[in-house]
Amino acid sequence: MSEIIRFDSVHFTYPGDELESLCGVSLSIEEGSFVAVVGHNGSGKSTLAKHMNAILVPDEGRVTVCGIDTSDQDRIIEIRRNVGMVFQNPDNQIVANVVEDDVAFAPENLGVEPAEIRRRVDDSLKQVGMYDYRQHAPHLLSGGQKQRIAIAGVIAMHPKVIVLDEPTAMLDPVGRKEVLSTVTDLCREHGMTVVLITHHMDECIHADRMIIMTDGYITADGTPAQLFADPALMESQGLDVPETVRLMYALNKEGWNLPLDALGVDECAEEIRKAVEN
Amino acid sequence: MSELRCEKLRHVYSAGTPFEKVAVDCIDLTLPQGQLVGLIGHTGSGKSTLIQHLNALLTPTSGRVLYDGRDINENKYTRRDIRHEVGLVFQYPEYQLFEETVYKDIAFGPGNMGLDKDEIDARVKEAAKFTGIEKELFERSPLELSGGQKRRIAIAGVIAMRPSVLILDEPTAGLDPAGSRQLLENICIYRKETGSTVILVSHNMDDVARIADRIIVISGGNVFMDGTPAEVFADPEKLVAQGLDVPKATAIAMKLRERGVMLKGSVCTHDQLLAAITSYREAPVC
Numbered sequence A: 001m002s003e004i005i006r007f008d009s010v011h012f013t014y015p016g017d018e019l020e021s022l023c024g025v026s027l028s029i030e031e032g033s034f035v036a037v038v039g040h041n042g043s044g045k046s047t048l049a050k051h052m053n054a055i056l057v058p059d060e061g062r063v064t065v066c067g068i069d070t071s072d073q074d075r076i077i078e079i080r081r082n083v084g085m086v087f088q089n090p091d092n093q094i095v096a097n098v099v100e101d102d103v104a105f106a107p108e109n110l111g112v113e114p115a116e117i118r119r120r121v122d123d124s125l126k127q128v129g130m131y132d133y134r135q136h137a138p139h140l141l142s143g144g145q146k147q148r149i150a151i152a153g154v155i156a157m158h159p160k161v162i163v164l165d166e167p168t169a170m171l172d173p174v175g176r177k178e179v180l181s182t183v184t185d186l187c188r189e190h191g192m193t194v195v196l197i198t199h200h201m202d203e204c205i206h207a208d209r210m211i212i213m214t215d216g217y218i219t220a221d222g223t224p225a226q227l228f229a230d231p232a233l234m235e236s237q238g239l240d241v242p243e244t245v246r247l248m249y250a251l252n253k254e255g256w257n258l259p260l261d262a263l264g265v266d267e268c269a270e271e272i273r274k275a276v277e278n
Numbered sequence B: 001m002s003e004l005r006c007e008k009l010r011h012v013y014s015a016g017t018p019f020e021k022v023a024v025d026c027i028d029l030t031l032p033q034g035q036l037v038g039l040i041g042h043t044g045s046g047k048s049t050l051i052q053h054l055n056a057l058l059t060p061t062s063g064r065v066l067y068d069g070r071d072i073n074e075n076k077y078t079r080r081d082i083r084h085e086v087g088l089v090f091q092y093p094e095y096q097l098f099e100e101t102v103y104k105d106i107a108f109g110p111g112n113m114g115l116d117k118d119e120i121d122a123r124v125k126e127a128a129k130f131t132g133i134e135k136e137l138f139e140r141s142p143l144e145l146s147g148g149q150k151r152r153i154a155i156a157g158v159i160a161m162r163p164s165v166l167i168l169d170e171p172t173a174g175l176d177p178a179g180s181r182q183l184l185e186n187i188c189i190y191r192k193e194t195g196s197t198v199i200l201v202s203h204n205m206d207d208v209a210r211i212a213d214r215i216i217v218i219s220g221g222n223v224f225m226d227g228t229p230a231e232v233f234a235d236p237e238k239l240v241a242q243g244l245d246v247p248k249a250t251a252i253a254m255k256l257r258e259r260g261v262m263l264k265g266s267v268c269t270h271d272q273l274l275a276a277i278t279s280y281r282e283a284p285v286c
Helices: A045-051 A073-082 A099-109 A114-127 A143-155 A173-190 A224-228 A231-236 A243-253 A265-277 B047-054 B076-085 B102-112 B117-131 B147-159 B177-194 B205-211 B236-241 B248-258 B270-282
Strands: A003-012 A022-030 A034-039 A060-065 A083-086 A161-165 A193-197 A209-214 A217-222 B003-013 B021-032 B036-040 B062-067 B086-089 B165-169 B197-201 B214-219 B222-227
Touching (some): A003 A045, A003 A193, A022 A045, A022 A060, A022 A193, A022 A217, A034 A045, A045 A193, A083 A143, A099 A114, A099 A143, A114 A173, A143 A161, A143 A173, A161 A173, A173 A193, A217 A224, A243 A265, A243 B270, A265 B248, A265 B270, B003 B047, B047 B086, B076 B086, B086 B147, B102 B147, B117 B147, B117 B177, B147 B165, B147 B177, B165 B177, B177 B197, B177 B205, B236 B248, B248 B270
Parallel strands (some): A034 A209, A161 A193, B036 B197, B036 B214, B086 B165, B165 B197
Antiparallel strands (some): A003 A022, A003 A060, A209 A217, B003 B021, B003 B062, B214 B222
């Protein structure tokens, strides 16, 4: 697989701040992978995300997206066409009065042909499971539905990468599940590169890779199973581990011998069943 | 002892128009002083409408809300007084902050109550301590702080009025796990030290199961379930059928039972699950 996003020793400080928000971050993200980024509030996760589509550019160091240097002002449109962003609050991202108009907004701005726009809008709405709502008014939809409309608006641009900054923070459990399965599907079924920033550890379970940020540094980088298997590490970063891992870890302390990589609820229950039956 | 009570509370939005919507159908509820109540329900269940009735931000279509036996909507004075007694922290703290400095923002509520300067100062400091706001932030503008800090300031502004009922709508949304744990711990300490009633509206079933004395499930504008966490989560299928989540520990217990590992009792926390599995292994039930 090829590299799609690359950070080389990126430093960034917000104007007026004394402390650096990114302190020399280097990172390479493979095309088609699902990467989760976690860390405490103020750790630099959102700053990292905003460097991925040139909302912010490094003070020092370099970010390349699809081979383009993000500090190249002339190619900024090209970068944003390749990397779509979805933010926490869907209400801040929806612009139109009708769902399908909202989804058409970005491709219209990109100068896409009308017939092609129609096709993209329909395809995007189908991909997020909101096609039946195309004539609805967005403000009457639930949070999870609105967030899926925002995602459809981004994928209608046909980006290679979708970056989501805490997309589920304001949603109820049903909305969270809807958004998460939509995102997972974009990666697994449609080959899109997904970068998911989240505080919910159980949303990281399905990622290929998990990155922990602390005070502007990347402090851990591995598969979710590898990182969760080390509760001391997670604790030191102020993070939780999913209940499945916590449980298996606690049982192992009492002499059980369960694999700590059974992260899903089903897998975990299956391992425990096997263990009690032996 | 103060007590908050809803009697046949009903709220209809846009009554008489094509957009008419019954948000709260008919709710009878008694909230005795000092309880920590978890209020759960999916989006649109009516729980936000319900909490806005508890400090007279909305007026009932029919039915009454009583505080210490008195109708809070009796006149404009009772409506004003109830807002000093019942403090409401909304989900989006940025909507609630508006002053030039953090200090002034926290002092706004007590200032409105007509307290003198020293008393206000003492309350601001006390509220800041409860919510973990450093003194160094007092002169900063609340609008330039992070989401987590804004959340703490909004809560401090309400706590500074020393309400006897504190209602928090999703106080931990968007906070990191450590920040979220800390905030809930502080809320528990606040409850213990002041004897206040705390109503926690949350989608996080693990938090609710861990800290609440009582859980009220709202569905379709009515009370769907009401009991201790153990009682409410004893029937997880019923909640799942309502589109609600259950605590992670309960979900794992359900999956184990599906596989024939018949754990005993109601499981809704990590410790209960651990104990249930350990005792099952020692004495399996077939």
